[in-house]
Amino acid sequence: MTNIMVFVAASSLVALSAISSAAAEGDAALGQKAFQRCSACHSTTDQKKVGPGLGGVVGRTAGTMEGVRYSAAMKASGLVWDEATLDRFLAAPRDVVPKTTMTVSVPKPEDRQNIIAYLKSLTQ
Template identity: 45%
Template sequence: MVHGQELFSQRCTACHALDRNEIGPMLNGVVGRAAGSAAGYNYSPALRSAGLTWSEDKLDQWLADPKKMVPGVRMPVRVLDTPSRHDIIGYLRKVSEPDNQVSGNARASRPEY
């Protein structure tokens, strides 16, 4: 999970945080959540109406090529390396577990160096 957290910090935190919406929606609890449903985030119409639930398989497809998976979405980033995608998804799965969810202003998505 440590590698997944490092990859999340390197590749995802420019737009996403675990505990709040930024350029992208918050990702705390994303595994098992309906796509386009994070409270307070202005999703593209394409993602809001996609009818997806974020399983690990769906997240893998999404990270490989979001615009191919759901034409019309705004997310421009792809993670082409399969092991890296799986590590990021493993980290998101772990932080999606009820005992591990982040709340408030926690900085779990951005480790301090």
């Protein structure tokens, strides 16, 4: 391979890495729109609805918000809501916490990443 071909190949890999990293981080503005499906049960503050308020959820231990009726499974889960845990939970809540009362999933990875970016923006 010539030096030019090696440089082009390396540059392409760096560009693809940057693109996939940005996609993995999500877009908070798109996440705010995607969150609309969640807003029937969740607020973006500490206000409780059917489910807990999600303001400040990133870093919170699952099942610990005062005044919320959590399932016994959620209280006992020991989960801390970080990006990876939120992604897995939003993809398949009952696979992560069997017997959770949350039944709605977010099947598209890009929607999950955007929602997570939005949730993170609520705590900054």
